[in-house]
Amino acid sequence: MPQATAAVPAALPQIPVSDLAPWAIFSALLAAVVLFFVGAEQGAFSVLEGTLVHEWVHDARHVMGYPCH
Ligand SMILES: [Zn+2]
Known part of the structure; x- marks a missing residue:
């Protein structure tokens, strides 16, 4: 029966x-x-004309609590 060995913690890279x-x-x-x-x-x-960017990020806007409409 194999014996359990303690895991040696790996050194973190500097x-x-x-x-x-x-x-x-x-x-x-x-x-x-x-x-x-x-x-x-x-x-x-607005940097880009129109509402395309706004529509892309609309859900994130609401999740982050920004006022929208
Ligand atoms: Zn909205």
């Missing part, structure tokens, strides 16, 4: 902050763009 910074900045910018299109892409702040 990632320098300088390697993470560009990805953190990129992620923050991407999140800001998404947040803009979900929350403010309408009316006076």
